Amino acid sequence: MTRVRLFGAFRKYVGNDTHIVIDHSSEITVGEVKQLIGQALRKRNPQFEDDQLVLDSAIANDESIYSSHDLVVPGGEIAILPPVCGG
């Protein structure tokens, strides 16, 4: 299990929540993480259809952005970061 913090456009699918949870018991790839996030978002809110947004997003923790080759171990917290537009 991993808690996933949501930002930007993902927020609109989860009301006042800031996180969703994805279920996994072993290390998984960033690609697999994204698949699970897409499923969890759809389960949380059937209106969620923006799989492209998930694909375009990065996975990160407080310290860095995961590269596509990194593995995510269960039990922690990560964040999904949609394309950015600060400034």
Place this chain on the structure above:
Amino acid sequence: MTRVRLFGAFRKYVGNDTHIVIDHSSEITVGEVKQLIGQALRKRNPQFEDDQLVLDSAIANDESIYSSHDLVVPGGEIAILPPVCGG
């Protein structure tokens, strides 16, 4: 006669003065003005030898810089502007 206001490096030749006077009774060219300024500076301070500075300088009034084709009429005030280095 025309009063000539001095700036920058020209100031060091004239003590606390801010102007010198050049003597002419008819319209003269900017080139002639510069010649007269060089003579007047040398007269005012025999240590003045920097004719190149005079050649490199522009002649102006409060409103604009004289082009090399402009004429200077006697009776007014002009300024001689050495190469600039503001900022």
Place this chain on the structure above:
Amino acid sequence: MSEYGEVFCCIAEGPLDPEAIFQFTQQMQHGAQNYFFGAVREVNLGKTVMAVSYDAYAPLGEKILREIAREAQDHWGKDLRIYVQHRVGQLAVGEVSVGIGVSSLHRDESYMASRFIIEQIKIRAPIWKKEHYEDGETEWLKGHALCQHRHKEKTQEIKHSCAAHL
């Protein structure tokens, strides 16, 4: 100079204080200071904007701002002194959302580094904005996908492979 100049990076709710930014940035030995402030615009993409809500991943964001500042120092002078602040929360039109201060020995570096930092913020900082329009609608703006290539100690490479707008 062999030591890095001081860097301050912050992502927070409170308003920017230009005076504080000037105070931090200016440095006796330096001949140039450049400041950039970005503010919420009234019209964006043809729509009248009433306010903008900024969302940010602050811990990672501040770390990335520090990385960007360090890259600017490595490129334009270690001694650069750099201040970067980005707001989060809802801002009205005209309010300043981002402030950058750079002081350097000569003017060129202050302009170049400041510009580099704002361009990098726009493509690398985990910050998002939602516009509030006069008709009551809101919209999260589209943005730049974050680079997911491994780039530890490989600044130059990343700049090319991820098309950072240098």
Place this chain on the structure above:
Amino acid sequence: MSEYGEVFCCIAEGPLDPEAIFQFTQQMQHGAQNYFFGAVREVNLGKTVMAVSYDAYAPLGEKILREIAREAQDHWGKDLRIYVQHRVGQLAVGEVSVGIGVSSLHRDESYMASRFIIEQIKIRAPIWKKEHYEDGETEWLKGHALCQHRHKEKTQEIKHSCAAHL
């Protein structure tokens, strides 16, 4: 926008007030503000500087600053709001001698116009500086000869013929 944005240009003794510059420059409709401050450097051309005395032909100088600001507006946007101030008199190391503020719709114009203005000041404004060194010596610095070609209504031409550093 069809009207020119407000321009303030001033050559005077008093110190620059960043707050006043900021107040003048910022504009509700604009998304970007760039400020540049140039200060007296401690070391120039390898010599330790104690102070710098600025001499200026103020009436003509302010007119030329306004011309430069207008050229920036014609090039980067009529609506640019521009503040330019240059000090005269003796300044200590670290003191700000020149301040430029530009506000514009988008960031690119604010950086570009600000940079244009400082570069043009250095080659066109009738301002001179004398450095005071630690050994008591002083020296009027060499500079850029002013352009003496006729250039009324011929901004583009002049920029080429006089090699203004665009």
